[in-house]
Amino acid sequence: MLKICDICKSFNGIEVLNNVSLDIEESSILGLAGSSGSGKSTLLRCIQGLEIPDHGTINYDRKIGFMFQDFNLFPHMTVLQNLVYAPSLRATADEKKRYIDKARDMLKDLGIAGKESTYPGTLSGGQKQRVALARSLMIDPEVLLCDEPTSGLDVATIEDVVGLLRKVNGLGVTIVVASHDLEFLAQICGRIVLLRQGKILLDIDPRDNPIAIENLKNSYT
Amino acid sequence: MNRITADFLYIGSGIVLTLELLVGSVLIGLVGGVLFAVARRCNTVCKALINGIVSVVRGTPVILQLSIIYFTIPQVFGCKLGIIPTGVIAFGINSSAYVAEILRAGIENLPKGQFEVSRALGIPRFHMWKDIILPQVLMNILPALINETVTLLKETALIATVGGMDIMRRSQVIAAEQYEYFIPLCIAAFIYYALVLLIEFIGRKVEGLKRYAENL
Incomplete structure (x- = not known):
């Protein structure tokens, strides 16, 4: 609690x-x-x-995940980089691969598969929201x-x-x-x-x- | 070979020294500026110290700083610095103060959320600066950095005051030899202007790359 x-x-x-x-x-x-x-x-x-x-x-x-009102995606990173950057910082090569797979699955679940190499600036509000949600879920928050x-x-x-x-x-x-x-x-x-x-x-x-x-x-x- | 071509080649060979000074001082200026700008945000003692340094460096003429390094170091430490180290240190430190100010504006203009989301995602400070904040800030302030590089290129002409044989000094040598100022100075102006155009061209290319990447 x-x-x-x-x-x-x-x-x-x-x-x-x-x-x-x-x-x-x-x-x-x-x-x-x-x-x-x-x-x-x-x-x-x-x-x-x-x-x-x-x-x-x-x-x-x-672990707590936070989804910000204005998303705060990293504009200079692709959608996939946005998702895997933070969890990969302390990860081994194998773990990094798993994070990439996990991020791809998550984008698919959230209905934005195929946007992995897009930059956030070109996404719609709803898509940004999903990326922000996916990013906050990457760390498996409780x-x-x-x-x-x-x-x-x-x-x-x-x-x-x-x-x-x-x-x-x-x-x-x-x-x-x-x-x-x-x-x-x-x-x-x-x-x-x-x-x-x-x-x-x-x-x-x-x-x-x-x-x-x-x-x-x-x-x- | 006619006289103008000979003069052009003699003055033009000063490009080597000018570019050595420019590259060295741009590197010191950028690294120093980044360190100043980041350290400023660490704690109040660092902030006060760096504000003081930046204020003094920006508040005194470059020619004075150059003279201090060139003439006082041998007196105080007993060792003489060469022309290139003297120039690179003087112009580099001077530039780092200006770059620190440009960066400060860039960092303050970045949405606060970028810092907050880094904290929320548990990104360590070093990585936050290296991968999140600085890449965005540096891209945003690129036009100002190009401007600073152009200013620095022209400031390197001051190396002539301590005997550096750069483009400026060589044009003065020719002028003094031939009692003819117009052509050698025009040659120097032409070379400096061509270098400035080259820097601006490279700057625009880099900015274009960034825009291209973000709109893929």
Whole structure:
């Protein structure tokens, strides 16, 4: 279990997270909802270790994958290089070959086979998203953090993302998704936590409580 | 052989020294600039130290730096540096300060996400700089680096002040011998300009290669 206890984080005196505590079950999908500036991304960044909380602890020492909102693919590397670069750094020649095979399989699974030697600049938003997902899965993470995975994508591509994340979750990977898109979160999450001004406002199961989603939408404003 | 051809060959043979100085100082400038730019981001002590060095080097004339290296090293250490080592060190250090500044701008302009994703993927710092950050930054700042190389080529003419027989010095020798300035100086100008065009041509080729690769 991923245990988050009393996390506080402020930037230049502005409090972004205020005593946030969460227990995240293994192999679950947790949605972090909230408007811009509510602290969703900061919470994900704290879990990943990109930000150090001012106070509180995060109890987790296993591999975490992170899918960034703007993908952050390496523009000077091909799709295949993007995937295998990090895992291959400390690998033997045999392992490197296995990583290449694994990357090819993963691209095939994600429906972008044949793009191995393409540079990210020529991919569409949906394709970049898949490459970013594949790259974060290359290290076999036990937890996958996704920051706004649907921003800037069209409806059909969002459906694809839902399918992909479900598939990843089916492999036993715990997923934490931050998104302002409540309908998207309601589709995939077993639990939605609403943040407002750095505090947890609501913590619900969307399947048990469909009306609550409507209420959540209202609580945005 | 007429006089102009003879003058041209004499002045043109200075290209060897000019190019030796240029290649040496571009290499020192690039390596030094990269080290300065990366070390600057390590900790505050490094940052303050390198800011100081860059400020002093950029704040004093190259001809003064050249003279300091050429005249003070024999006085202080008792050994004399040759023309080429003197020039390469002086122009190289000077260039490294400018390259460090160009790189700083390039690094600051790179999306922060490239650093973050490197950390998230567990890429060690050395590899992050070598394979992720610097290749992108160097490609982005290539036009500025070409500009710096052109500036450096023209600065090498200062080697004449410590007795280096480069293109500039040779044209002055001819002028002094023949009491005729126009032709030898025009020959020197022509050679420098041709070299600058060559550097610009190579720069454009490298930039084109990058664009070609990214649009395959």
